[in-house]
Amino acid sequence: MNRQPLRLAIMEATRILTEAGVASPRSDAELIASHVLGVERGRLPMVPLVDPPVIDAIGQLVNQRAKRIPLQYLTGWAALGDITVNVGAGVFVPRPETELLLEWGLKLLHGREYPVVVDLCTGSGALALAVQHARPDAVVYAVDIDAQALAWARHNADVHADAGDTPIRLYSGDVADSTMFAELDGLVDLVLCNPPYVPEGTPVPTEVAEHDPPRAVFAEESGLAVIRHAIAAAARLLRPTGGMAIEHDDTHGSAVPALVRARRVLTDVQGHLDLAGRPRFVTALRVS
Numbered sequence: 001m002n003r004q005p006l007r008l009a010i011m012e013a014t015r016i017l018t019e020a021g022v023a024s025p026r027s028d029a030e031l032i033a034s035h036v037l038g039v040e041r042g043r044l045p046m047v048p049l050v051d052p053p054v055i056d057a058i059g060q061l062v063n064q065r066a067k068r069i070p071l072q073y074l075t076g077w078a079a080l081g082d083i084t085v086n087v088g089a090g091v092f093v094p095r096p097e098t099e100l101l102l103e104w105g106l107k108l109l110h111g112r113e114y115p116v117v118v119d120l121c122t123g124s125g126a127l128a129l130a131v132q133h134a135r136p137d138a139v140v141y142a143v144d145i146d147a148q149a150l151a152w153a154r155h156n157a158d159v160h161a162d163a164g165d166t167p168i169r170l171y172s173g174d175v176a177d178s179t180m181f182a183e184l185d186g187l188v189d190l191v192l193c194n195p196p197y198v199p200e201g202t203p204v205p206t207e208v209a210e211h212d213p214p215r216a217v218f219a220e221e222s223g224l225a226v227i228r229h230a231i232a233a234a235a236r237l238l239r240p241t242g243g244m245a246i247e248h249d250d251t252h253g254s255a256v257p258a259l260v261r262a263r264r265v266l267t268d269v270q271g272h273l274d275l276a277g278r279p280r281f282v283t284a285l286r287v288s
Contacts, residue, residue, distance in 0.1 A: 003049040006033060010044070013062040020066035023205065028071050032061045035075045068206035081106075081130035085156040090148035092216035094126040097274040098194055101245045101281045102127060104272070105190050106134050108243040113137060115189035118237055120175050120230050121145075123216060125153035127192050128168045129160050136166045141181060143173040146215060176229040184237055191234040191244040198249055199223035223249045227256055235263045238286035245283045253279030260284050 010029045017025035034041040036057045037050070061074050072078040072093045077086055080094045081102050087093050109115045115135065119128035119142040128142035142157075144150050153170055161167040173180045175195070181188075196219040198204065208217060219225045227248060234244035244266070248256045253271055260269045266284040274280035 003051055004055055006037075006044065006047050006050045006054075009033065009050070009055050009058055013058060016062055016066050020068065021206075022065060022068070028065055029062065031071060031075070032065065033058055036061065068210065070207045070211050073211065078124070078126065080126040081134060083126070083130050083133045083160065085124045085126045085129060085152075086159070087124050087152065089211070090213060091152040092123045092149070092212055094124060094194075097280050098127065098247060100272060100274065101192065101194065101247055102130055104245050104281075104283055105131060105192050105243070108190055109135055109138070112189055114139065116184065116187055116239075117141065117190045117192070118181060118184065118188050118233075119143070120191065120193040120233060121195040121216075121226065122153055122170070123149050123194070125156045125168065125170065127194060128153075128170075129156060129165070131190075131192070132168050133160065133165050138166070140166075140168045141171065141184070142168050143171045143175070143180065145172065145174045146213065147172070148213070149216065175226060175233055178232070178236070180233065181237060186237070187239055188237040189239060189242045191230075191237055191242070193227075193230040193234070193245070194247040195219065195226040195230055197223045197227055197247065197252065199251065202249075222255075223252065224255060224259070227252075228259060231259055231263060231266075234284075235265050235286075238265075240286050240288040242286045243283060244286075245281055247281040248279070250274075250278035250280065256282045 013029035014025045030041050072087050077084045078094045115138045117131050117138050117140045122128050122142035122144045128140050132140045157168050198218050199222045200218050230246050257269050257271050267287045269284045272281050
């Protein structure tokens, strides 16, 4: 059995993915190779030669990715913070942009013992589980309205609890319901939310259009419908000096901070850019 250079397989995969219009062809090619080999991406140079079955397995996944099936669907997982979650059909795939929102939230919690955290529109549960992993002493609540998303979140919550993380508290609920988590009114240290926010009718990549659940991507009122409810929930739930962070569309750089400022109990409203320098999330604190 003639072994072949892995480098050539990655070059060919990159070429195929580039022609298919994949946004990050080299990165995806390397991630597919690392998935097939079961090694970290950074250790691929330590594997100069591979057997033909490995080349075939990489090729099969590359051909699937060339059809614009999300990479995370092919590998079965997505990363956020220091954790990974299982993802697949029926649940929104966490994006790298949300790392910055998570970092802001964890920084806010620094120095607070036994903080209470609420993750609205939790989807796969990634944000809630990443916070819980980083802060075992926290009490983390997560909620979503979609049954498929909740099934994924429950699975991921069970996996992380089995691995030793403090269990999160997962609920089915509507962020528009003003009685949701009413027992926590004024007691929450941190509210996080990555809601559906893309304005309806916006062109999106094939991976999003054909695979992400539309209900987790698009929102009415120019993408602001769910965000309005999330802001109202945060204003109600937060304790004095508690903080909120809500992700939004890059066209919302003025609109969402204005909605937050309209809430008199919220102060220190700040807009934040994503890794590409686009407006991506807003933060605020509950007045003390």
